[in-house]
Amino acid sequence: MQTVDIAGVSVPIIHSQPGWIPPTNIILTPTTRANLQKILYPLLANENILLVGDAGVGKNALLYYINQLRQHPTIRYSFNEDTLPEDLVGAWRIDPRSHNFIWSDGPLAHAMRFGATFVADEMNLCPPEILKRFSSVFTDRYLQLLEGDSSHTAAAPGFSFVATQNPAEGFEGRKNLPREIQKYFATIYVDPYPAAELVTILKGLFPDVSDTDIATVVRINAAVERLVLDRKLGQNDLERYHFNIRNLGRLLQRLANPDGLVLPEIQDVYFRPFRSPTDHQTLNESIAAIWSEARERGEAALFTGTWQPFGLADNPVPEIHIHSTAALISIGRARLQSLPQGAPVTDTTGAADCIQSDDERPFRERVEAAFRFLPPLPATTPQLEAIARGIANAENLLLECHSDVEPEDLVRFFAILLGKNLSVITLSRGMHTGDVLGALKPIPQDDEKRELLVDWVDGPLTRAVRNGDFILLKGLEAAGPELIEKLNMLLDDARALVLPPESGVTDPLQLPPDGRIFGLKYFRQQRSTPTVSRAFRNRFSAIVIDAVRDQQSLLEYASSMLHLPEDHPLAQALANFHLFIRERAAKRDIGAERLQVYQYGLTNLKRACQGFMGSIPADIDGLSTLELEARLLRSVSVAYINEIARPDERQKMIEALQRLLGSVDLQQLHAEYREQSKKKKMIKGSRQHKRIWWDQKEHWRPANTGKFKPKLIGRALKEGMEINTPETGGQAKEGPDAWYGSDTKGNMGQGEPGHGGGAWGYRTEELYKEFLKKRKPLWEYQMGVSLQEFRDIFQGEIDRVVINFEQLLDPQVDINRRYLAEGSRVDARRYLSWLSGRGDGRVFDKTTISVDDEKLKGVEIIFAVNKGRRIFNFDYSVATLVSIMSCALVLKNHEIDFAICGYSDLDNKKDNIDIQWFKSLERDFNQRAEEDLFAGMVNDWHGDTVVESQVLSELADDFSPDARTRILVMISDFRGYRGRVTMQKDMESFETGQLKVTVDALTERGLVLLGVGIGARAISDAVFPQSLQAGNENYTALPQLLAGRLKELIFRHHNAAIL
Incomplete structure (x- = not known):
């Protein structure tokens, strides 16, 4: 028998026609040789093999290399949670020619008949109950075709069963094989390379x-x-x-x-x-x-220049050049060539920068269409360059972004530009693999297939792979592993897709060289929601797509959508309004009472511009300037303003829009659109292609880049009002950080007196006025009101603070698919398979769903309130009181354990820190507990401020051992026991540095820290990973803001599953 030497081991050659094996290039290093030898010896002994190793270590590549040298057929199948026995064994199907039933082997049965190597990729993802079906293969090398004629299929010479898996430790969603299955395998750990x-x-x-x-x-x-x-x-x-x-x-x-x-x-x-x-x-x-x-x-040839930091604002924007005669597109350093149909395409083993077009339109027309669809902007052109480089090098691209970004537009831009069909496949949890790959479905009856009513129909992914389309996979974060893991072979070097047995195809389906795969994924917002594994992510080149926020990009985008010059006042007004309303929403000046902030992205600006352009009739002469203005206001309101809940906030935004539009000459705008209408250019052309259109022979020149100078946005300065506040009494001052007196002005900390503190005046809202009437003089350092008086005034405000945890945290749902030969619910897909003869008789759906409703179990929250007298003299102490009382009631209603304490130096001796517990974790929050909490919050504000890093360290150990999600909320101005004159000095102080070190250390321990800053100095933003600032304009909304932030933290960090 002929043999071949592989890593010093003599391996017999059994087959002469190995069939398709992915091309593999292995470099024989000592570790490679050792890994090969560890595989070859049990392989030659006819042992089942389990390869365990890190993602990308080359588990499949080693197998492909061995079988390539010994000319041995290889059949690979990606296991997942949705794998069923018939997927591996086979199914009955109808011969389209004879219309008779014939058996179609699955990949495992096919490998056993022909003595091939069966590679069970990620086998540990399959339910153990399914794997036990193949115990006879592991032990006795035969398979009983229960799904077929119940015959026994013995393994032909050369058959081997090789399973692969990533380690359970460190890889999400992975679990080790149970011992009753793993014991039949020779387990081999594939060593990484030094x-x-x-x-x-x-x-x-x-x-x-x-x-x-x-x-x-x-x-x-x-x-x-x-x-x-x-x-x-x-x-x-x-x-x-x-x-x-x-x-x-x-x-x-x-x-x-x-x-x-x-x-x-x-x-x-x-x-x-x-x-x-x-x-x-x-x-x-x-x-x-x-x-x-x-x-x-001095030895490296590439690393000769100076490192330029990534993300600098003054980095030049990549230039775009179009070579019209050669159909060449250059975006910065990326080069893409669009070839006509039928032209040869560069092999993907090299730089596959040549893409064969599926679009019959001329190259120039496609370029114009692409730039009409998405004008390249200063903010997006670097992202386009990065995507183009990935396309040129045949990489899988993963685009990630926030929910207010539209990354699919970037993919569609390249599809239009290169003339490729774009197949968009939206994935979701619970979706069956047959919905994507294909399934047996009814087909129209014709003359040739008069008796055949059911046949295999390609799913959208299979169809796109056959055609070599650009494939966009949306909803990766929502899809389950039963769907995602099916794509492993398509995304790695094999670039192939294995179809189920009922398709009648045994060979993997190859992705053509000019096909590309894009993934779209939104940022994960909470730990309990699924996301892609790091092994799956590693198969992509990931690119974060940022929101467009700079004025110049927005100005260019608006001018392109409106078909106006870039410096046109209308484009400037809409760009400025976009920035204005985004800023107001981010600062919660609008929507402060909402738990979710209003979000505005490029979609809103596009909707406003397109809505306005669509409202202009072809014959604009019949439209007055007043009607033109009304349609403009209506379009912007539809895009931005109408979703705002409060009428007063909507009115403020409308007034701001009208002020910005005041610079637009409506008569001149009317005349410009009338002129466009006469020239028949309206809504048909884009200004962008004129800026990038180049003929390589005539116009190519070296880049002449410069530094862009953004235009300033004029904003009127706000003037504060003088509010005289009571003096602290007597001549005793607590120090330069707490200078309270009639000679200071209540300006909320804006322009403090010479040595710090400042007297902070109260807002004039009616509720706070009413409460202050009942409040004792400030120098007694207690509020002096009863709980009933507090309720009479603030009960309405407290009732407004609501967190709907039932909608926030969906219960954990485990779906266990099972199909039996008896039952009450018929699964249509399996019924069609049975009718066509390509499936078994188990057509009844016995899927079980288990629900875990205890999603909030294990959440514990500790509130720590700075009760130093410097804080008490601020009106924020009132907002803090309302916030604490309202959050306590909300958490009680949802049975979340919480504790509340205050901290200060009550004796003012600088040698002690007093932590007063108003409500402990163990204590139920009943009426008596509520009274004790209120008494603790309104009294004893006479203590001195203390070093807060020590307080944090002490409180971090007060959570119970059963806590899974530990949230510590600290409410303070974070200026230490002695505040400084300026914000800069506060930030540079030793106390602030120690607080930052403590916060970082506790975060490393797994605590979730929220710093609630009060006052004008946003120190908490620089110290805490999660922060909330109550300042001049939003302190009365602090209860709603704090409740909303707690909701976000629980939503983001809590995972009820026991790992």
Whole structure:
């Protein structure tokens, strides 16, 4: 028998026609040889093998390499939670020619008949109850076709069963195989590669890149992965990141191309997956140090220049060039070529920058259509450049963003530009794989198939793969693993899709070279919601798509949508209003009582512009300027203002819009649109393509970039009003941080007197006026009102504070699909399979659903209130009281354990910290507890302020052992026991530094910290990872704001599942 040497092991060759095996290029390093030998010896002994290893370590690549050398057929199947026995065994189907029933083997049965290697990818995702169906394969090497004729199929010579899995530790949704199954496998841990071997491997794959450059790239990759493991990157993103040899391969693939530039390529691969400026700064510091070392050694060919930090505002915007005769598009350093139908396409093993068009329109017409659809803006052009580089290098692209961003527009832009069909596939939880891959469905009856009413119909994903479309997968964060894991083989180097047996196709379906896959995912908002695993994410090049916020981009976008010059007053007015209402919503000046902030994105601006343009008739002469103005106001109101709940807030926004539109000459606007109408250009053209249209031969020139100077937005200064407040009494001052007297002005801390504090005047809202009438003089440091008086005044405000946790946290739903031969509910899909002869008789749906309603179990909240006398002299003490009382009632109603305490130095001796517990975690919040809490909050405000870092450290140990989500809320001005004259000095003080260190340490321990700052100095924003500021304009809304933030924190951080 012929043999082949693989890693020093003599392996027999059994087959001469191996069939399709994905191309694999393995570099034989010592670790590679060791891994191969660990696989080969049990493989030759006919053992079942379980390969366990990190994502990207090459588990499947090792198998492909072995079978490629020994010419052995390989059948790979991706397991998931939705896998059923018939998916592997096979099904009956109807022969379309003879109309007779014939049996179609599943992948496992097919592999056993022909002596192939069956690769069970991610087998640990399959329910153990399903895997036990194949015990005879594991032990005796035969399979009983219960789904068919119940015959026994013995394994042919050469058959082997190889399962793969990622480790259960560190990989989400993974679990180890139960021992009763795992004991039948020879388990092999696939060792990762040390740095030196990674350099050797990558040098073999990319020989044009020098060893020293590869070594530097490997160091960068290892440094980024270490930052992720140490939770110094992405710790607040609620996402899972992983950087391994896949990332190295993408980066070096780009650098090996002539147009690859090391600095922007590194930024694309390592910076763009992260959204936080803090993460970008951490990466800048880490990578800049490695870059500098490589440059100083002088050995690296690529790392010669100076590192330029990522994310600088003055970075030049990439230029866009269009070569009309060669159908070439250049976006910065990215080059894409749109080939006509039938032209050869570059192989994906290289830089696949040539895309075959499916659109019969001329190239120039497609370019114009793309730029009409999405004008490139200063804010979006860098993102377009990054996406274009990913398309050129045949990478899978994952676009992530907030919910107010429209990343699918960027994908559609490239589909139009390159003339590709875009197949959008929206995934969701509970969706069956047949809905995406295809299934047996009724088909129209025709002459040739008069008796055949049911046949295989491709699903949207299968159809898109066959056609080589651009594929956009939406809702990745909502789809379950039963659907996501089916895409593993399509997303890795195999680029293929395995169809179920009823399709009648046994060979994997290949994605054509010019097909591309895009994923769209919104940021995760809470830990209990599903997200993609880091193994799945690692198959993509991730790009964070930011919202468009800069004025210049908004101005260009509005002018393009309105078909007006960029400096037109109307475009400027709409851009300014967009920024204005976003800022008002973010500061909660509108929607303060709402738990969810109003959000406005580019969609709103587009809706306003298109609504206005659509309201203008073709014959504009019959439209007066007053009617033109009315239609403009109506369009903007529909896009922005009408969703605002409070009439007074809507009116404020309308007045602001009218002020901004005051600079627009409506008669001149009317004349401009009349002129456009005469020239028949209205609503048909875009100004953008004129700015980017180039003929390469005639117009190409070197880039001449400059620094953009943004235009200032004029804003009127607000004037405060003088409010005289009571003196503290006598001549005794507590110090420069608490100077209260008639010579100061109640200006809410804006322009304080010479040495700090300032007297803070009260708002004139009627409720607060009424309450202050009953309040004792300030120098007694107690409010002196009863609980009943408090209720009489503020009961309405307290009742308004509502958190609907029933809608906030959906119960945990576990869906267990089962199909039996008897029951009451018939599953239509399986019934059609049975009618066509391609399925078994188990057509009754016995799916079970288990629901866990105790979603709030394990949440504990501790409130700590600074009761120093400096705080008491502020009117915010009243808002704090209302906030605490209202939150206590809400948490009581939802049976959430909470505690409330105050802290200060009651003796004013600077040698003690007094923590007064008004309500403990163990105590029920009954009427007596409510009275004690109120008494504690209104009395004893005479103490001195203290060092708050010590308070935090003390309170962090007061949670119960059963707490799963520990939330600590601290309410203070965070100026320490002695405030400073200026904000800068407060920030630079030793106390603030110690508080920041303590906050970071407690966050590392898993506590969720919320700093509620009161006053004009937003120190809490710089110290706490989660903060809330009660200032001049919103302190009366503090109860609603605090309740809303608690809802967000529980929603984001609580996971009721026991892991």
